[in-house]
Amino acid sequence: MADKTTSAPFxxxxxxxxxxxxxxxxxxxxxxxxxxxxxxxxxxxxxxxxTTIAYLLNLALPWFLHSVWNAKTFSECREIVANTWGPDAxxxxxxxxxxxxxxxxxxxYPNDLYWRPVLTFLLLFVAIVPVLFREWTPRLMVxxxxxxxxxxxxxxxxxxxxxxxxxxxxxxxxxxxxxSGRKYPATLSWFTLIFPVLALWLLWGGSxxxxxxxxxxxxxxxxxxxxxxxxxxxxxxATAAVLVPILWWYYGSEPFALALDRITGHGKPFWLRxxxxxxxxxxxxxxxxxxxxxxxxxxLGIILALGRKSDMLLVKWIxxxxxxxxRGVPLITLLFTASLLLNYFLPPGTNFNIILRVIIMVTxxxxxxxxxxxxxxxxxxxxxxYEAADALGLDYWKAQRLIIMPQxxxxxxxxxxxxxxxxxxxxxxxxxxALLDPLKGITDAVRASLDWKGxxxxxxxxxxxxxxxxxxxxxxxxMHLERLLKREHR
Amino acid sequence: MKTxxxxxxxxVAALAAGFASSATLDDVKARGELNCGVxxxxxxxxxxxxxxxxxxxxxxxxxxxxxxxxGDSSKVKYVPTTSETRFTxxxxxxxxxxxxxxxWTFSRDADLKFTFVGVNYYDGQGFMVRKDLxxxxxxxxxxxxxxxxxxxxTELNLxxxxxxxxxxxxxxxxxxxxxxxxxxxxxxxxxxxxxxxxLASTRAIFPNPDDYIILPEIISKEPLxxxxxxxxxxxxxxxxxxxxxxxxxxxxxxxxxxVEELSKGTDNPEINRMLGGxxxxxxxxxxxxxxxxxxxxxxxxYGEIFAATLGEGTPIGLARxxxxxxxxxxxxxxxxxx
Numbered sequence: 001m002a003d004k005t006t007s008a009p010f011x012x013x014x015x016x017x018x019x020x021x022x023x024x025x026x027x028x029x030x031x032x033x034x035x036x037x038x039x040x041x042x043x044x045x046x047x048x049x050x051t052t053i054a055y056l057l058n059l060a061l062p063w064f065l066h067s068v069w070n071a072k073t074f075s076e077c078r079e080i081v082a083n084t085w086g087p088d089a090x091x092x093x094x095x096x097x098x099x100x101x102x103x104x105x106x107x108x109y110p111n112d113l114y115w116r117p118v119l120t121f122l123l124l125f126v127a128i129v130p131v132l133f134r135e136w137t138p139r140l141m142v143x144x145x146x147x148x149x150x151x152x153x154x155x156x157x158x159x160x161x162x163x164x165x166x167x168x169x170x171x172x173x174x175x176x177x178x179x180s181g182r183k184y185p186a187t188l189s190w191f192t193l194i195f196p197v198l199a200l201w202l203l204w205g206g207s208x209x210x211x212x213x214x215x216x217x218x219x220x221x222x223x224x225x226x227x228x229x230x231x232x233x234x235x236x237x238a239t240a241a242v243l244v245p246i247l248w249w250y251y252g253s254e255p256f257a258l259a260l261d262r263i264t265g266h267g268k269p270f271w272l273r274x275x276x277x278x279x280x281x282x283x284x285x286x287x288x289x290x291x292x293x294x295x296x297x298x299x300l301g302i303i304l305a306l307g308r309k310s311d312m313l314l315v316k317w318i319x320x321x322x323x324x325x326x327r328g329v330p331l332i333t334l335l336f337t338a339s340l341l342l343n344y345f346l347p348p349g350t351n352f353n354i355i356l357r358v359i360i361m362v363t364x365x366x367x368x369x370x371x372x373x374x375x376x377x378x379x380x381x382x383x384x385x386y387e388a389a390d391a392l393g394l395d396y397w398k399a400q401r402l403i404i405m406p407q408x409x410x411x412x413x414x415x416x417x418x419x420x421x422x423x424x425x426x427x428x429x430x431x432x433x434a435l436l437d438p439l440k441g442i443t444d445a446v447r448a449s450l451d452w453k454g455x456x457x458x459x460x461x462x463x464x465x466x467x468x469x470x471x472x473x474x475x476x477x478x479m480h481l482e483r484l485l486k487r488e489h490r
Numbered sequence: 491m492k493t494x495x496x497x498x499x500x501x502v503a504a505l506a507a508g509f510a511s512s513a514t515l516d517d518v519k520a521r522g523e524l525n526c527g528v529x530x531x532x533x534x535x536x537x538x539x540x541x542x543x544x545x546x547x548x549x550x551x552x553x554x555x556x557x558x559x560x561g562d563s564s565k566v567k568y569v570p571t572t573s574e575t576r577f578t579x580x581x582x583x584x585x586x587x588x589x590x591x592x593x594w595t596f597s598r599d600a601d602l603k604f605t606f607v608g609v610n611y612y613d614g615q616g617f618m619v620r621k622d623l624x625x626x627x628x629x630x631x632x633x634x635x636x637x638x639x640x641x642x643x644t645e646l647n648l649x650x651x652x653x654x655x656x657x658x659x660x661x662x663x664x665x666x667x668x669x670x671x672x673x674x675x676x677x678x679x680x681x682x683x684x685x686x687x688x689l690a691s692t693r694a695i696f697p698n699p700d701d702y703i704i705l706p707e708i709i710s711k712e713p714l715x716x717x718x719x720x721x722x723x724x725x726x727x728x729x730x731x732x733x734x735x736x737x738x739x740x741x742x743x744x745x746x747x748x749v750e751e752l753s754k755g756t757d758n759p760e761i762n763r764m765l766g767g768x769x770x771x772x773x774x775x776x777x778x779x780x781x782x783x784x785x786x787x788x789x790x791x792y793g794e795i796f797a798a799t800l801g802e803g804t805p806i807g808l809a810r811x812x813x814x815x816x817x818x819x820x821x822x823x824x825x826x827x828x
Contacts, residue, residue, distance in 0.1 A: 108542035343582030434575045448531030454695035
């Protein structure tokens with residue numbers, strides 16, 4: 001009897017479960033091998049990097065972990081750190097920020113009026129939405145709701161009738177415009193136009209009629225252009241559009257504002273307590289200069305870029321001279337000129353607002369750079385685009401507005417936003433003309449008080465973080481815009 | 491925002507610039523406010539507190555002048571000035587008086603056309619070193635690394651001192667006092683040099699002040715004082731005598747606490763003349779009788795101001811030293827009120 005079982009061939013009845021990939025080929029190990037330890041050089045660099053990080057963490061981490069949030073003076077901070085963590089321990093003293101945060105944000109703006117810069121800041125978002133966004137996305141709606149709620153809360157808590165009135169006007173006008181069928185943020189663009197004078201009034205106070213008078217100047221300029229240009233042509237129209245407002249501001253605006261002021265008196269809805277420019281400081285100052293500079297330098301930059309490419313010799317050379325002069329000079333020189341040199345030329349006692357002077361200089365500076373960035377965009381456009389515009393029979397301005405500029409600006413977005421970010425950070429340079437910027441002006445002033453003398457890193461870190469948030473947002477927005485406007489490869 | 495005023499006055503600028511500066515007192519009275527240039531922040535001398543109120547040794551001068559001229563020590567607009575902007579601000583009329591730890595030098599007085607009205611603090615440049623360095627005199631600092639603020643007179647003084655004593659040094663350039671403190675604490679330099687008052691206040695905030703010593707040598711003279719534009723002698727006199735009143739008040743024992751009482755009359759005719767009880771000294775300055783009384787009441791006499799802002803009771807802890815009254819071996823001396 002043969003043993004059948006021994007001779008039976010092996011037949012696998014069930015399949016083996018598939019083996020997982022080798023341990024070195026999956027998950028974190030694979031990633032580490034491929035990215036950090038792929039060869040001797042990379043291994044070495046990785047180790048060096050890790051050592052550096054460990055060293056830095058070892059330096060900074062205890063300092064952060066030993067943070068003190070509650071203290072009245074720097075020495076008290078030190079005591080708390082020494083008592084809690086031992087005599088040799090170092091610790092961050094954020095108590096200083098806690099005690100003086102208001103000066104970093106508002107400078108010497110009167111405490112009871114903080115709601116005004118905050119409200120202006122919130123309204124700024126309302127004003128830039130029509131410029132920045134084309135459609136109401138859900139996220140935008142949520143953000144709008146939050147901003148609206150904050151404005152409402154401010155108006156109820158602090159501003160009595162004034163901000164509530166502003167809010168009602170915005171809602172009513174936006175509602176009316178919305179009813180006519182345009183359900184886009186652009187319905188709010190009228191608010192963008194009046195925001196500068198509204199902000200002027202809210203921040204500096206005084207009579208609202210002065211702001212109205214300034215606004216009226218622009219309206220008159222627009223009217224003059226409409227009336228003159230059909231009869232006298234573009235050149236006369238533009239001249240009238242410039243001359244009429246200047247004449248109005250020079251002769252008409254003050255009597256107008258004073259007369260209305262006399263009628264309304266210094267009553268609540270028309271009058272806000274005046275705040276002097278000297279009281280501006282910290283991030284209020286940085287924002288006032290930064291936002292005005294950004295808003296004014298883009299149009300000026302476009303005009304300069306067009307002027308530089310113009311066929312009219314005089315216009316061309318003026319623009320070239322302006323751009324090259326401003327770009328050839330450091331910003332600090334311009335600021336010194338604005339604050340010091342000008343003082344020698346102006347009669348003693350002249351009150352030419354220093355913040356206004358700085359804004360003008362910063363705007364010029366930034367506009368010169370933006371002009372060159374935009375010129376780069378113009379140069380990148382194929383010649384065919386210009387010819388196509390000509391072939392369509394468009395005149396110069398229509399061609400620029402409808403065909404050339406939209407494309408040139410789109411190409412220039414990264415460069416323009418870089419200029420804006422640079423401008424915003426450059427606002428800290430006003431410390432050299434003795435304005436209290438958040439980075440050094442306020443920091444030095446706080447450090448000079450005996451309570452906080454000797455503190456070093458904390459204010460810089462605090463201010464740096466705020467700047468980072470703002471500049472990073474600008475950068476993210478520009479990337480969003482680039483994605484949105486991408487036309488080539490869809 | 492008076493742009494129209496600005497433009498209109500531009501045309502007469504050349505005419506007005508010549509003689510508009512001759513009546514600072516009238517300008518200040520008309521404005522109802524004293525524009526006083528101060529440091530953007532220097533411990534003990536001028537610094538804003540958490541509510542934005544300026545305080546300090548130099549600020550007290552502004553307050554006293556405002557009290558004397560306008561009758562209210564709070565009617566001051568403090569204009570923070572940097573070392574670059576201070577002289578232009580004064581020359582252009584943006585400020586009426588500069589009270590910003592400014593050293594009285596020949597060229598500033600004669601060439602820059604300013605009038606220094608007195609010396610409210612006699613300072614001088616000194617050195618601070620770590621105790622374990624084993625140095626007891628600045629003459630032993632040969633070959634040392636020294637932290638020094640660039641672009642200041644202290645830099646020149648330092649070079650002079652080492653040259654005269656035939657020594658060498660390695661400068662470590664710093665920009666601000668705060669940076670200097672940081673560098674010195676981190677051991678980037680053996681010695682830190684700046685004004686002695688600055689050294690004292692810097693040392694006071696160190697974690698272990700006893701580990702550091704200030705060397706005895708003072709290598710420069712830094713008489714700090716308030717200054718005004720040249721050419722308006724009446725205004726210069728007002729600042730000068732307001733300051734003298736503060737010094738004289740300390741000498742005669744007039745304090746902010748008893749000035750009210752003493753102004754009713756004392757046995758000392760000098761006090762009576764100063765406080766307006768006898769004669770009419772104020773009228774000679776273009777002020778009223780009680781100008782000095784109000785100046786003293788603003789933040790006290792010289793000694794009180796010193797004690798409250800810089801003195802040994804404060805964290806800065808400066809001794810009076812040269813700034814004691816002449817009767818106590820110092821240099822503070824007021825001409826007679828007569």
